[in-house]
Amino acid sequence: MDAMTTPFLFCFGMGYSALCLARAVKAEGWRVEGTSRDAAKRETLAREGLVLHEKDYDLTGVTHILVSIPPGTDGDPIVGKFPSALPDLRWLGYLSTTGVYGDRAGGWVDEGSALRPTSDRARQRVEAERRWLGLYQDRGWPVHVFRLAGIYGPGRSALDQARDGGAQRIVKPGQVFSRIHVEDIASVLRASMERPRPGAIYNVCDDDPAPPAEVIAFASALLGLPPPPEVDFAIAQLSPMARTFWADNKRVRNRRIKEELGVTLRYPSYKEGLKACLLSGSGG
Numbered sequence: 001m002d003a004m005t006t007p008f009l010f011c012f013g014m015g016y017s018a019l020c021l022a023r024a025v026k027a028e029g030w031r032v033e034g035t036s037r038d039a040a041k042r043e044t045l046a047r048e049g050l051v052l053h054e055k056d057y058d059l060t061g062v063t064h065i066l067v068s069i070p071p072g073t074d075g076d077p078i079v080g081k082f083p084s085a086l087p088d089l090r091w092l093g094y095l096s097t098t099g100v101y102g103d104r105a106g107g108w109v110d111e112g113s114a115l116r117p118t119s120d121r122a123r124q125r126v127e128a129e130r131r132w133l134g135l136y137q138d139r140g141w142p143v144h145v146f147r148l149a150g151i152y153g154p155g156r157s158a159l160d161q162a163r164d165g166g167a168q169r170i171v172k173p174g175q176v177f178s179r180i181h182v183e184d185i186a187s188v189l190r191a192s193m194e195r196p197r198p199g200a201i202y203n204v205c206d207d208d209p210a211p212p213a214e215v216i217a218f219a220s221a222l223l224g225l226p227p228p229p230e231v232d233f234a235i236a237q238l239s240p241m242a243r244t245f246w247a248d249n250k251r252v253r254n255r256r257i258k259e260e261l262g263v264t265l266r267y268p269s270y271k272e273g274l275k276a277c278l279l280s281g282s283g284g
Contacts, residue, residue, distance in 0.1 A: 013069035076128040104250040142198040149205035153182030158219035172233035178205040178252040181267040191261040208269035209251040
């Protein structure tokens with residue numbers, strides 16, 4: 001690839017999911033830059049050819065943008081700071097959350113379902129989505145919104161919790177969560193880049209919404225450990241933030257990423273995903 005044709009990805013917030021995508025496209029020969037406030041991360045990733053900036057950056061020539069920084073009480077920190085024009089921009093992805101759907105008592109939601117956020121954090125996401133999609137509606141920018149389910153992968157899964165002794169097998173009858181392996185997130189984003197549809201919204205989750213206690217038990221079995229004892233949700237030791245996640249109970253459909261983007265999930269359920277984490281030797 002020469003400088004005139006090399007795609008240029010810029011990631012606002014080089015977190016867990018963004019880094020997985022960044023490494024994948026860097027391996028394809030893309031130019032990749034992004035932001036991070038972590039000096040050690042900036043230094044480490046520079047050795048991989050991933051250029052990270054603390055705050056000063058130049059978007060000249062950027063062809064693809066990924067935004068993974070969450071909004072705060074003051075709103076989205078990025079959406080209002082863009083230049084009026086980015087002539088080379090072909091694709092912009094905003095990472096949101098399935099939390100925008102709120103609680104459905106275990107029922108199914110898809111991208112056309114009404115947004116009923118139950119927490120302040122989810123309400124901030126709804127507003128951030130609105131503002132990002134406004135760039136598409138008002139300026140014609142190639143904005144795509146990806147609503148992510150619970151993210152797991154190497155170094156960040158139920159295996160780590162089980163091994164570290166911090167896992168709780170919490171029982172709340174009827175409760176399920178949807179999940180997605182970080183590598184499948186990267187695959188969905190890459191597929192969208194190849195088939196852009198500005199203004200599109202995609203649920204990013206696997207095929208198997210499952211009770212969290214079932215996932216912990218499976219992870220323990222993979223490690224050859226006894227499962228932790230069952231704990232009733234009413235007395236479980238959870239942070240206030242964690243309890244907001246448990247307030248929502250829904251199953252999320254992922255048909256659109258398959259039908260529109262042609263995605264075949266590498267890890268269609270937590271079972272395949274956790275087995276892969278174990279085999280990777282990363283500790284989960």
